Amino acid sequence: MKKYLSFWLLKWQQATTHRFRLFIWILFDLSSPLLMMLVFGSIYSQSTQTIRGLNYPSLITYYVLVILISILVDSHVDETLQELIERGDIANYLVKPLSLLITNLVDEFAWKCFRFLLYLPFLITLYWILRNRLTLNVPLTTLPLVLFSLLQASLLFFLLRYSLGLLSFFFTEVWGIVNLQAAVVMLLGGKLIPLSFFPPVLQQINKFLPFQYLLAFPISLLQGQIDSSQVLFGLVIQSFYVLLFLRVQSLLFKKGLREVGVVGH
């Protein structure tokens, strides 16, 4: 446990090295949801009606939650793994009493905690600016469920990206596949537009795919838009995909080790 704590502290030190760079990433992450809020303003300004169950304040709340949940859930572990495998640095993990999965998981959660603290002033400012338009009403009873779904979403995103990163054992270039996954998550995960704006058939199919459980599901829990049976169904599907990707990464890692060749220095 102590050795992994060192990784946690190391990650925080690394994260604070280039502060201007961090500031740029914050602006980057905020840009898309803020732009979508502005654009939807023009659609809603034509009529005061609710569109597909969402009025404009709910939509603004949705995009604020997209920013918040993305900070807690997004993962880029695939990039780390690609680099480790391509350069042969993965050998460091193979000869030391360290688990590659746990080390990266610790790294990831350290980064997410740091990221959350870093974004906090921006989130508070955003809340203050939009305070009269936000319609967030989370009953205390659902809070544990929200936290549980967030934890699962975070794990699921991590394991999905981790599995994609492990594909570097087999392919020289995986960034195309990672980009494809990112595009699908943006659309089917609900990052670009709320899922209620999708055609009903696509909404039904999407319920059985992992993508909406990364972002849209925790948001709908926070917005109190789904009933208890849908919550239960969502949590079960989320758990299923967490276990599935846990198995997938384990298989990929074992198979990948048979493929890997590391050149000595």
Added chain:
Amino acid sequence: MIKYLKIYLYILKFSFVRAFTFRASFAAGLLAAFSHAFVRVIMIIFISNLANGIPGWSQGELLLFTGVHQLFVYLTFYLFYRNMRWLARDIFSGNLDYALTKPVDSQFAVFLRGGGLHNLLCSLTAFFLIAWTSSYYNLSLNPFHLVLFSLFLGCGLLLVYSFLITGTSLAFWFDQIENIIELVINWSIGVSRFPVQAYHHLAEPVFLFLLPLVLITTVPAQTLLAKFDLKTALTLVAISLGAFIASRQFFQRALGSYTSASS
């Protein structure tokens, strides 16, 4: 001028050689570019089906607009993305010397060294989308409008180029900020994804802040659709030229701070 054109043709040739040498990377690039384009088209279809969609734009017109936007995105990535990343990296490592000591204009040498060919190929899909939309929705395109369209698209690219030069030049003073390229490109692509009418409801300061980027795709798309507005078009041309001159001066000034490998 001919000398620069010749050099650029060599760079283009090298891009082809590079693309077909690293075929996996090329295929990955194609997959990435297609997937994001596909998502953008789907999103526009969903949005245009909501209530009245974007004011003043029918679904067909919005799809054609998306084709123009795709073209802008692919050309931006093809012309600028890699060059800007290389520049930021070279400033940090001190390798910029190699570009600066060449007997050509330093700005040309560092900003037009090559591009991801997959983006150039993907731009064909944007042309396909424009052609298909205009045929399916009976939107007539005439040759004169196509010429004006190319001119205004060029102005839009010049504007983004100017923003990118300015942003990337900050790397002369700050370490490891190549992500500013992602930020500028993300903002340019994000804002120009919707026509100017999508922002008309905004307060004037916000609208004016976004306006230059919104015009990048609105003016060429309006020109194609014969909705040409001289005032808006001249605004784009004036902003592009002004931004280019200002960014060139900024780059030359920033270059003065470069101290080679020891910087």
